[in-house]
Amino acid sequence: MKAVHFGAGNIGRGFVGLLLHDAGYEVVFADVNAELIDALDDSDEYTVHEVGAGAVDRVVRGYRAVNSATDAPWLLTELATADLVTTAVGPTILRFIAPHLVTALRERAADASPLAIMACENAINATDLLHDEIASLSSPDEWPTLAARAVFANAAVDRIVPAQAAGSGLDVTVETFFEWAIERAPFGDEPPAIPGAHFVADLAPYIERKLFTVNTGHAATAYFGFLAGHERISDALADPAVATAVERVLEETSRLIVDKHDFTAAEQSAYRATILERFRNPELPDTVERVGRQPLRKLGRHERFVGPAAELAERGEAVDGLLEAVGAALRFDLPADPESVELQELLATREPAAFVHEVTGIAAGHPLEPGLVTAVAEASAAE
Numbered sequence: 001m002k003a004v005h006f007g008a009g010n011i012g013r014g015f016v017g018l019l020l021h022d023a024g025y026e027v028v029f030a031d032v033n034a035e036l037i038d039a040l041d042d043s044d045e046y047t048v049h050e051v052g053a054g055a056v057d058r059v060v061r062g063y064r065a066v067n068s069a070t071d072a073p074w075l076l077t078e079l080a081t082a083d084l085v086t087t088a089v090g091p092t093i094l095r096f097i098a099p100h101l102v103t104a105l106r107e108r109a110a111d112a113s114p115l116a117i118m119a120c121e122n123a124i125n126a127t128d129l130l131h132d133e134i135a136s137l138s139s140p141d142e143w144p145t146l147a148a149r150a151v152f153a154n155a156a157v158d159r160i161v162p163a164q165a166a167g168s169g170l171d172v173t174v175e176t177f178f179e180w181a182i183e184r185a186p187f188g189d190e191p192p193a194i195p196g197a198h199f200v201a202d203l204a205p206y207i208e209r210k211l212f213t214v215n216t217g218h219a220a221t222a223y224f225g226f227l228a229g230h231e232r233i234s235d236a237l238a239d240p241a242v243a244t245a246v247e248r249v250l251e252e253t254s255r256l257i258v259d260k261h262d263f264t265a266a267e268q269s270a271y272r273a274t275i276l277e278r279f280r281n282p283e284l285p286d287t288v289e290r291v292g293r294q295p296l297r298k299l300g301r302h303e304r305f306v307g308p309a310a311e312l313a314e315r316g317e318a319v320d321g322l323l324e325a326v327g328a329a330l331r332f333d334l335p336a337d338p339e340s341v342e343l344q345e346l347l348a349t350r351e352p353a354a355f356v357h358e359v360t361g362i363a364a365g366h367p368l369e370p371g372l373v374t375a376v377a378e379a380s381a382a383e
């Protein structure tokens with residue numbers, strides 16, 4: 001069994017690549033970072049160091065690496081005999097992966113087993129997004145033939161993998177916790193054998209609970225923590241003012257999760273407590289800058305703040321905590337982060353309502369619009 005994994009970064013090496021390796025797959029990493037690919041190519045193994053209670057080290061061996069920017073022919077050769085393709089590149093990068101996959105599907109033998117494709121990104125239904133990008137490169141006549149050569153399954157991935165210390169080489173430091181939930185239905189009776197993953201009938205509850213608890217809580221900690229002058233996530237959460245603001249946000253999203261899905265209030269409360277403990281892990285060298293990265297993406301319509309806030313507002317529920325988190329995100333002013341720079345430029349040049357429509361995708365007249373406009377106006381005035 002062979003898996004081609006796009007994105008040999010933190011999640012690629014520290015989570016998806018590791019679980020595929022442990023599942024017995026021959027793993028081929030594809031990345032556009034030449035230095036990283038060369039390092040993988042020149043190495044025989046790397047170690048995934050867990051930190052926290054019950055931590056163990058795991059060694060990944062026997063992989064290959066291909067530079068997908070400069071060696072498309074070799075990548076295609078690998079894809080031709082792959083059983084599985086995964087990605088961990090970031091949702092905005094999926095459109096750059098699509099051209100490789102459309103070509104691979106064109107060249108895939110009609111009698112080969114369908115290629116399983118799973119985008120492992122922090123976004124609702126990222127595989128659907130990748131599917132649509134691939135289909136857009138085909139024609140309505142051709143696409144049914146290509147689509148029959150693949151199985152697309154959405155997935156939710158959860159493991160905190162911070163930025164790695166300089167000099168750590170290919171080794172990756174990760175938390176002990178992980179969860180990889182994958183839609184079962186697209187595979188029929190034969191889901192891929194990945195012991196570390198679990199296959200679920202309906203992914204929506206898992207991905208919404210994950211994105212609107214883990215990612216909402218983490219990003220809120222980052223933005224409130226940044227404003228309070230903290231560098232590390234664990235220090236930010238040790239600040240009672242930050243912890244209280246984050247709790248307020250998570251109480252709101254938890255209300256939505258419990259209302260919409262089959263999780264009880266007690267289950268959601270336990271899940272929330274667990275994730276806050278994960279964020280507090282003092283052995284995890286995680287920073288507010290990493291967790292807050294790409295604020296424009298994180299302020300998107302179906303993302304961790306505006307997504308749940310819009311649904312709650314539509315239900316007539318209060319969203320003061322989420323709006324406060326949006327306000328903090330708007331003040332994430334970090335010259336090293338291109339999206340933060342763009343965000344500050346937009347704040348300085350757009351009227352608040354125009355900013356809201358453009359950045360958050362919330363339209364005029366939506367019940368969340370007034371709250372967002374106020375948050376933007378306050379952030380602009382504070383500039």
Ligand SMILES: NC(=O)C1=CN([C@@H]2O[C@H](COP(=O)(O)OP(=O)(O)OC[C@H]3O[C@@H](n4cnc5c(N)ncnc54)[C@H](O)[C@@H]3O)[C@@H](O)[C@H]2O)C=CC1
Binds near residue numbers: 008010011096120158
């Ligand atoms: N780090 C974390 O704790 C978690 C991250 N995620 C998600 O996983 C994805 C990846 O995140 P990280 O691993 O943290 O980022 P990362 O920056 O460490 O890794 C991304 C990798 O993708 C590569 N890449 C960029 N463009 C590419 C292209 N066109 N083709 C092939 N490779 C390309 C980069 O060179 C880099 O090695 C994101 O969607 C993130 O939201 C999900 C759960 C946890």
Ligand SMILES: O=P(O)(O)OC[C@H]1O[C@](O)(CO)[C@@H](O)[C@@H]1O
Binds near residue numbers: 157161215291293
């Ligand atoms: O690129 P994003 O969406 O910030 O992804 C990283 C996030 O995902 C998480 O790993 C949670 O699974 C957090 O560590 C981190 O905030």
